[in-house]
Amino acid sequence: MATTIYTYLHNDDLNGSRIVSMDDCMCKLYNIMRDDLDFMKDFEKDLQSPALYILINKEKSKAYIGETDDFIKRIPQHSIKKDFWTEVMVFLGTNEDTLSKTEVQYLEYLALEKAKLVRSYDLSENTQGGKIPHMNVMQKGKTDKFFKYVQFLAKFVGCDIFEKRPNVVLRTSLGSPTPKVLPSPIALTSEDLKGNIKLSLNGEGAYSKREMVLQIVKEYVKQFPDTSFDDLKAVFNRDYLQRFASNEFLQHDIEKARNWRERGEDHVHYFIEDKDVLVSGDGVQFVVCVEWDKNNIINVLGIAQTLGWKFEIVK
DSSP states (O other), X not given: OOOOEEEEEGGGOTTSOEEEEETTOXXXXXXXXXXXXXXXXXXXXXXXXXXXXXXXXXXXXXXXXXXXXXXXXXXXXXXXXXXXXXXXXXXXXXXXXXXXXXXXXXXXXXXXXXXXXXXXXXXXXXXXXXXXXOOOHHHHHHHXXXXXXXXXXXXXXXXXXXXXXXXXXXXXXXXXXXXXXXOOOOSOOTTTTOSSOEEEETXXXXXXXXXXXXXXXXXXXXXXXXXXXXXXXXXXXXXXXXXXXXXXXXXXXXHHHHTTTTTTOSSOOBOOSGGGOEEOTTSOEEEEBXXXXXXXXHHHHHHHXXXXXXXXXXX
């Protein structure tokens, strides 16, 4: 069945603020750029209503989900206290189907649960989860239907916060290799990963942080045996090492890796035992760096997250 979508472009700017609506739809989306104060002024009356809103930065895949009974009063606080966002999606009811405070609270709960489930965006700004308010069956049915429109309109304006991303992101380049797999946001924080914790991968093992990275690389080579060494280095980017980036994530000069004592260094930088020497799809032997801590392991776990692999802290 065909759907007609109406888009009002503020100042005729394709990349600017806009209002999106549909025929026979109880939901209207106000997609506002952060610096568009004129839009806020022009539609101030409309925005003084109960609403679900999502502050977003599409480039960083970061968002904050909230609800309010008056968006115009609420947004100045976020402009002062939250720096990450570049635009906001405000979901309002139509004149015929206005939202109540209870309904926007339930919408916030639904939005948070869905976004956390698909894990396409970093929701670390949401320090508290939403709660299901007391509501009758008719209110709940109406709001569940409203949220379906929320998801559709968010996707229409190019925000995939409610969409599960493909496991593998394919990219092409005429220059140097680019990552075929990019990290996704993970639920664990550096605080969760501090100390001598142990991690399992796909339900197996109890690995230290450095061992966990080795297991992820081994599993990648096992599942994608044809991947060239250059492509492996693009996926397992040396920049992920952060303060240890003077080393290579993947080192093909194995003799150099093994001769750390001759160079007067105080500890080994790579997994150098024979059982840990890996081979790429184009026949390059290499070893994996050991320099992983609570901060720089997050991107490597993000690769596992993208691939749908399960990991957790084990006791």
